[in-house]
Amino acid sequence: MSRRIVGPFNRVEGDLEIRLEIEDGAVKAAWVNSPLYRGFEQILGGRDPRDALVYTPRICGICSVSQSMAAAIALAEAGAVEVPTNGRLVRNLVLGVENVADHLTHFYLFFMPDFARPIYAHEPWHGEVAARFKAVDGAAAREVLSARAAFMHIMGMLAGHWPHTLGLQPGGTTHSIDGATQARVLATLAGFRRFLETRMFGDRLEEVTALASVRELDAWRQREASAGSDFGVFLKLADGLGLSALGRATDRFLSYGAYALNGGFLFKRGVNAQGADEALDVTQITEDSSSGWFAASNGPRHPSRGVTIPDADAKGAYTWCKAPRLDGKVVEVGALARQTVDGHPLIRDLVRTSGGNVANRVIARLIEIARVVPALEEWARGISPHEPFFVDAPALANAEGAGLIEAARGSLGHWLSVKNGRILNYQIVAPTTWNFSPRDASGVPGACEMALVGAPVREGEVDPVAVQHIVRSFDPCMVCTVH
Amino acid sequence: MADGGGARQRTLLWLQSGGCGGCTMSLICAEQPDFLSTLDIAGIRLLWHPSLSAATGVEVRTIIDEVRSGAIPLDILCLEGSVIQGPNGSGKFHQQAGTGTPMKDIIAELAGLAHDVLAIGTCAAFGGITAGGANHVEATGLAYDGSEPGGLLGPSFRARSGRPVINISGCPIHPSWVVETLLQLALGTLRQGDLDALERPRLYADHLVHHGCSRNEYYEYKASAEKLSNLGCLMEHLGCMATQVHADCNIRLWNGGSSCTRAGYPCISCTEPGFEDPSHPFLETPKLAGIPVGLPTDMPKAWFVALAALSKAATPNRVKMNAVADYIITPPTVAKGRPRK
Numbered sequence: 001m002s003r004r005i006v007g008p009f010n011r012v013e014g015d016l017e018i019r020l021e022i023e024d025g026a027v028k029a030a031w032v033n034s035p036l037y038r039g040f041e042q043i044l045g046g047r048d049p050r051d052a053l054v055y056t057p058r059i060c061g062i063c064s065v066s067q068s069m070a071a072a073i074a075l076a077e078a079g080a081v082e083v084p085t086n087g088r089l090v091r092n093l094v095l096g097v098e099n100v101a102d103h104l105t106h107f108y109l110f111f112m113p114d115f116a117r118p119i120y121a122h123e124p125w126h127g128e129v130a131a132r133f134k135a136v137d138g139a140a141a142r143e144v145l146s147a148r149a150a151f152m153h154i155m156g157m158l159a160g161h162w163p164h165t166l167g168l169q170p171g172g173t174t175h176s177i178d179g180a181t182q183a184r185v186l187a188t189l190a191g192f193r194r195f196l197e198t199r200m201f202g203d204r205l206e207e208v209t210a211l212a213s214v215r216e217l218d219a220w221r222q223r224e225a226s227a228g229s230d231f232g233v234f235l236k237l238a239d240g241l242g243l244s245a246l247g248r249a250t251d252r253f254l255s256y257g258a259y260a261l262n263g264g265f266l267f268k269r270g271v272n273a274q275g276a277d278e279a280l281d282v283t284q285i286t287e288d289s290s291s292g293w294f295a296a297s298n299g300p301r302h303p304s305r306g307v308t309i310p311d312a313d314a315k316g317a318y319t320w321c322k323a324p325r326l327d328g329k330v331v332e333v334g335a336l337a338r339q340t341v342d343g344h345p346l347i348r349d350l351v352r353t354s355g356g357n358v359a360n361r362v363i364a365r366l367i368e369i370a371r372v373v374p375a376l377e378e379w380a381r382g383i384s385p386h387e388p389f390f391v392d393a394p395a396l397a398n399a400e401g402a403g404l405i406e407a408a409r410g411s412l413g414h415w416l417s418v419k420n421g422r423i424l425n426y427q428i429v430a431p432t433t434w435n436f437s438p439r440d441a442s443g444v445p446g447a448c449e450m451a452l453v454g455a456p457v458r459e460g461e462v463d464p465v466a467v468q469h470i471v472r473s474f475d476p477c478m479v480c481t482v483h
Numbered sequence: 484m485a486d487g488g489g490a491r492q493r494t495l496l497w498l499q500s501g502g503c504g505g506c507t508m509s510l511i512c513a514e515q516p517d518f519l520s521t522l523d524i525a526g527i528r529l530l531w532h533p534s535l536s537a538a539t540g541v542e543v544r545t546i547i548d549e550v551r552s553g554a555i556p557l558d559i560l561c562l563e564g565s566v567i568q569g570p571n572g573s574g575k576f577h578q579q580a581g582t583g584t585p586m587k588d589i590i591a592e593l594a595g596l597a598h599d600v601l602a603i604g605t606c607a608a609f610g611g612i613t614a615g616g617a618n619h620v621e622a623t624g625l626a627y628d629g630s631e632p633g634g635l636l637g638p639s640f641r642a643r644s645g646r647p648v649i650n651i652s653g654c655p656i657h658p659s660w661v662v663e664t665l666l667q668l669a670l671g672t673l674r675q676g677d678l679d680a681l682e683r684p685r686l687y688a689d690h691l692v693h694h695g696c697s698r699n700e701y702y703e704y705k706a707s708a709e710k711l712s713n714l715g716c717l718m719e720h721l722g723c724m725a726t727q728v729h730a731d732c733n734i735r736l737w738n739g740g741s742s743c744t745r746a747g748y749p750c751i752s753c754t755e756p757g758f759e760d761p762s763h764p765f766l767e768t769p770k771l772a773g774i775p776v777g778l779p780t781d782m783p784k785a786w787f788v789a790l791a792a793l794s795k796a797a798t799p800n801r802v803k804m805n806a807v808a809d810y811i812i813t814p815p816t817v818a819k820g821r822p823r824k
Contacts, residue, residue, distance in 0.1 A: 017581055054765050145518060157739070164655055167748060
């Protein structure tokens, strides 16, 4: 048996270290450490509640709007604010653009470059993959940066800039757009759709989202245009490397529900555990800080009563991350969870066949891109220029609120309490806090820690490539995790 | 190495510490060309960037060791995020993954080896959001702690080029602020005197956010917005600090042509030291006897008050009406020309 520490772990957002125990050429146990602590809970205490909209997006530069959205919803709930339809549509658009851009960044810049590594030089697909996906030098990186930057013009049009916009507010959005801007948003979406259909999928988005089973996906891949698309190339190498047998966690999936509109969601709220749908009971969410460098908190707490007091010398601790649990159990969040809970037939079939794993996490992210972009188009068309986008929210004196949303990486929650017009407590549980949770008080490892067990370690490998695929398949955002 | 000379590519190492990664995310929104093509044009080779490079784990530690030994010369060191010194100066709130070494020590060591050092974003420049409130994580900037020279490296720090740490402040930075600074370093055209009193590139810091603001007419007449979605000036009631804040946001524009004020929210002063802790809620304008406390830079207070009273009295009805509307409800009068013959 040997031990090793993997880090600095890059092409993830923020700082990450993985400790491994290796035996007989495979990972026997893993410990995930989030080594950066900033303390937003302390920074927020005692402020005017509206100021949360300045601080919380700055928790994270890649999920910035998601943090704004959770804060805006928590404040709106605390103040019982009714948001005009235009405001809801624009908030969904801004959040959707961030989420899709994050999936795009993950696939092209963070995840795929690992397959261009020399360790795969003997694979039949290596030449093609290296030319397109090699970090920094591959053809895709430049092409995607341009497509992404053009897509982000929608952030300019609707919210001023990205990241760290103040345009999303409890009462809607601050910029009332006219018909001309609405048309420009639609034109920009059309340009982005073309990139996706020509490069990522080699097919119309509607054909991709209509794939309803593994059998249909297998048939689709045989088309010449699909096989040569970036998705097709991924499917081919995923088969060759057995990525669907890598990185299985609990198969217990959570989604808070994504893109609220008309009293419902575009993607359902709920839990799916080993194939069975369950209702989500948000009172059953707890955070346990026993493996984190925190002062004792007398057992797991609901985030609305959470405490975050750092203690760098806490006994038995190995990370700045807490351990969130739902009904005491470990869950996985993210695009795969969202699409499973929502019941997308292809994703359900994939999970039924091989569970939550590296391949299925990536496939779910791409299917989600194909599902969200047409929704963005519909929301943009649904805007009624000259109708209100915004109402002023009342000043809060004493109130509580929660903002539960879906960021690109999964379920994000803000819990806020206000006393005498000031923030009394503000607790945040981010998507990667769930996925990269440490062990809880009973010693049960978090989702990524479980997923790493069994990962093969090749002869002579220092930073095992399988470990990298598994970790990056979750698209971790470490700055959100601890904040 | 002499500025502007030699065929050798310049090297760039990018580190992140107590921040959110948002400056990198903003930087890769660079356009015409994209950020990677900019590096090609500038002849800059990325030794390592946490979001973009292939190297991970031991490969990164090796690169850093080779910089330490001098085997790889380090031309440009960029730090994104504040330097975290706590608790009690130990740096334990941010230890480098894989080595457990406090990041503050690695940053200080590498800064001493670099030809030029760039603080990317307000956190790295001045401490920023991470230093907010009681700052119990002991966050500071590379060479400034708020507006006080010092920070991690001390007030007398000079990089090997002889330049101080270049502070590209902003929360986040505009991609072009970084791109143009890097290009000027590569071309050898960044001169002494191109940095302002806080060592920010004057290419953006010689302007105020107010310059080019599309709400200028409302400002001239003190026709003010009453809520965030209104078209009027955001200074009187909604905390806008654009007349005092150094940056060219309303000239250069963001993400294809917008800015904070154009999207309906006030300038929160994110390029300035100490922006994280205003003495008032961000969306309120502190006033004394009804007059905003923070008046435009370089303007005598008595003149401001006199002109404001005068212009307020002279406000055209059109401007008054539109200031409190979410759309233009009263367009400018169309002047009828001479009738056609």
